[in-house]
Amino acid sequence: MRIHFIAIGGSAMHNLALALHDKGDEVTGSDDAIFEPSKSRLAKSGLLPEEMGWFSAKIDKGLDAVILGMHAKADNPELIHAQNLGVKIYSYPEFIYEQSKNKTRVVIGGSHGKTTITSMILHVLHYHDRAVDFLIGAQLQGFDNMVHLTEENDFILLEGDEYLSSPIDRRPKFHLYKPNIALLSGIAWDHINVFPTYENYVEQFEIFAESIAHGGILVYNEEDPEVKRIAEAAQAPTRKHPYHTPEYTIESGKTLLETPEGPMPIAVFGAHNLNNLAGAKWICQHMGIDEEDFYEAISSFEGASKRLEKIGETAKNVAFKDFAHSPSKVKATTEAVKEQFPDRKLIACLELHTYSSLNAEFLKQYKGALDAAEEAVVFYSPDAVEIKKLKSINKEQIAKAFEREDLIIYTDPEAFKEYLFGKKLNNSTLLLMSSGNYGGLDFDKVQGIL
Template sequence: MEFNKTYNPLKIHLIAIGGSVMHQLAIALHQKGYMVTGSDDEIFEPAKANLEQAGLLPRQMGWNEENITPDIDAVILGMHAKADNPELAKAQQLGLKIYSFPEYIYQESYNKTRIVIGGSHGKTTTTSMVMHVFKEAGKPFDYLVGAKLEGFSQSVSITDAPVIICEGDEYPASTLERRPKFHFLYPHIAVITGIAWDHINVFPTFDFYLEQFIIFINKIEPGGILIYNETDEVLKKLVEANKRADIRYQPYNVPAHAIVYGKTTVTIDNQPAILQVFGNHNLLNLHAAYYVCKEYRIATDTFLHAIATFSGAAKRLQLIAASDSINVYRDFAHAPSKVKATIRAVKEQFPQRRLFAILELHTYSSLNAAFMQEYAGAMDKADVAVVFYSRHALELKRMPPLTPESVLQGFTKEGLLVFNDKDTLWQWMQQQQYEQSCVLLMSSGNYDGLPVEAFAKELAGE
């Protein structure tokens, strides 16, 4: 799509404007000067307040084909919209240009250098690290990231900057376009952080999941570069089996580092930096971010000076409360590999402390009994391991019951506690002794409404 209306701002309509990323795109395009409208059947906070503040909140909830007029330059279709959406049908009838979110991002970034970070885990943190360094280095850039970051008011920015930094999601782009989002971004600088099978409702077999990353590699622009985690044997094998002659390859691994009194110091090019983040998975993310920044001609000392002030993305091993004897962390931990890496990171950083690991199973995959074996050994390094899942979440997802026995068999962790009632979990949490410990709260949900952050503050005496 060529935007050639020089004087008049584009008219854009977003179907399902209330999505967590869709509403951020709407605000970014509005700030760029476009005429933006949108619709949705439900809009929750914080999207509702954000749209209202920007003057973009729909006057009425629901779908209305009268919202779709012939003068609209582009319709952007969110994941929440169904195939029989009446506004979508009207747009198709009028022959309007209809885009999924990533397809539209590509149109806006056609003349930019596109940096895309993909992978089963670590992509949000790696993207956040690159954004943080670019900001500290004074480099203008656009971005798309799936988390709230300190120092950034939004998770999407679309301006006239010469580069865009994107988190590359492998989830489907829209109800019309079922291919993964990162297939539409065509990077010049690409990162793959690792591959661990997830989203079994979308990718029913591991081979099918692997195929999506092969396609992503083939989408890299000629003359571009693939930066990949060579410590991931599955990824390394996949890259070596699908080499392209017209792009460059940069493997990365865990950089040299030391842990002293709970602080990690990393060394790159014989230059040290004391970090606020820790764990091998974060060191891998950092090394990937380093090579991205190096490719964009950011010097090592500039990178290290900036990365030393990076405190992490929201709910990515985020310290939410602390005292002299207790640290409480919150982490998304949406996949077995992330659970294992996060637990290991905390245990290595604080080896003398007792580690309480409380995991909520919340995603479609993690609530599926057939997937449970993927968690084998994931919580082995925790001193006290708890798995919680909500029967309410199973009902909402229209999934069959999950028995505690299947969870115990899948995790293979001696002494594992399994709760499927939030009140029972809450009572247990209140009864434990937490002195000289780390508490790791892992969930992409909210523990069925339990006030875990208030609990963390109380533990730390804040």
């Protein structure tokens, strides 16, 4: 096939481009800006556009498909030219469905936990040499790409994102996959720029539960009241399987998972990750992995990139970075780290980086999110607020939202770095939570303060 990507530089888009290139398709693409690591990865495969920008001449009737990324706009000249020529245009999820409509589609949905659960499942399948197609939202050890497509594999494992499909298709991505096997991990209001009310956001998960193919299976987290309500009311699935957080203990900073064979040490920790593990186990069993084989494989799972990823450790101190940015995930991650290292001082740093987290009204959702930490820091960039065209927020609003009088707040990246690298840690745990990079923080240098 000849396939052209409009906005090829995105995280998901460039991985799909690489996957199709590896499969033998002829791939081209355009973008107005491409950053690392997408830039180097595309260049290595000969897919990096020679010039940045949009060029109508790249679109012709000989194309089998144009894949449109969210970064593009509805008035994109390449898109308009493709529409005028009658070339088939797909959103990212539409194309994935088209490639997998004859496979068993396994879709992991939820406001949080979906990347970790998908990573756990993929790790277990890989451990036992079970070949599957997949789409995942983070880099995983042992895998070159975040997307893998073949003609022959029976299963495809998809991380189901509730964000919009494309500039001209306002449906959430996971509405388009029509899963045979689905999982719902948890619901916490997010993406308020797209879903302005909590009720509107929750409705997307109700639609997802009803989109399951006839005779399908829904695995769901029964500890989340909203998920439990949606799952029990869903008419589409033939079978429903609830899961809950398994029993575990912590000894000397190590988590021991209770299994039928006794306590087993695992690399991941925190109640939310153990809950994710329980969901992953159910899905693996539906994909042909028995319980004993699941436990054998999961013991070596070390996590997905930026999901409680250890970035440094000494005898007395340890540092983690985590993608956590939604209030519920920030709270769960902070509490998990404190539970794992109860005798160490926890310094929790959070960057407010997403559209939702920088919204003055949404800030109230963060009440108590950092309470498990002895020292709590919030960083945000007023420039980011301006770029996102949001109403300005101030330190007083943030302090009031978190309801923590000793909250330390930084708005200048250099001032935050001075604070961080000036710390003299002793018997401490440092937790850096963000979907950004604190205005240019080099995480590799954090080891130097431990």
